[in-house]
Amino acid sequence: MSAMISTGRDEARLREELVELGRSLFDRGLSAGSSGNISVRLDDGWLLTPTNACLGRLDPARLAKLDWNGRHLSGDAPSKEAFLHRAMYEERAGAGAIVHLHASHSAAVSCMCGLNHDDCLPPLTPYFVMKIGRLPLIPYHRPGDPSLAEAIRGRARKHGAVLLANHGPVVSGASLEAAVYATEELEETAKLFLLLRNAPTSPLNAAQIEELAAAFQLDI
Template structure:
């Protein structure tokens, strides 16, 4: 099996797992993975639960559609991450319920949406900024994500959902899952006194587990 064929199968396997666990629904969400000559992307209006490896969209290194079904209208979210993060090899964008719920809270810090509640959140997600609201498919979302991507492996789109880059598809999916679970914790703890990690503890984790 070629590397591209393996990655096609992997995208579909992760898509099905994400869908079956309720982390996305309908035809929402999209996944991409870098190749040597471009990248693979889940198609527009496709359910992540029933992807066909042969029909995944293929784009060249400039983002032009060169094979498979038409790519998602949110391709530019992925392009923004790839252009600014040289180590990014995969990007996951979901409309996961708890992450979206956090994105609509009125009193969050737009520069750091979720406090550092756990070590694994700091290690896999880091500091999470909020991208202001744009309608889905608005090309202005691309530059908005790109402006933050060199400093953040994950961003949260206001009233929309997370965009997460990883050094592999495994890493991107794991970070997205960690973000969703920490968003759930954050919501569960609303109105309660919490004890997030201290700045010193966060700095220690970042020193031992750099991006």
């Protein structure tokens, strides 16, 4: 557990940061209506955006706080997708925050036929490789289906991000900022992928990916 997340002052700062980043995502059209949810790890549990909350109008004091058994400790009722976040945290000890969006381009890709379930977006840019690596596709589950948590666990052990079929991405990061940046990079890569569907492309090859992995100490 991170030593930097250990005081009430740190929790207050993280509440403010979560609200600020949520507003930024909403203002730029990456989270429509009340879709999407964000969480951040604390020393005594985690914060999560409330159910049916708009990311553009969050209140730091009303964020849901949960313990590591999923028990609601304070704030408004947590997102009904809390189990997605908990599953990712339990498999990734280094995850400091998680972002789940229904952003247009990544959600569009999640609805496509013929995707590689082990790696559903090609490595079009080095930045996608550096921030996401390989992106597995999780088969469709209805919203709120608890069995989705187990499907995520099976992939989260080796991957910091997954794409939920007909739904959207779940992305972890070492910090709130890192998780948001990685989510944005995934969305931009999905946009490139859709723009280039009918054009010959030249994704990074295995040697180029290995070079990135060595240079930036990537676990991919």
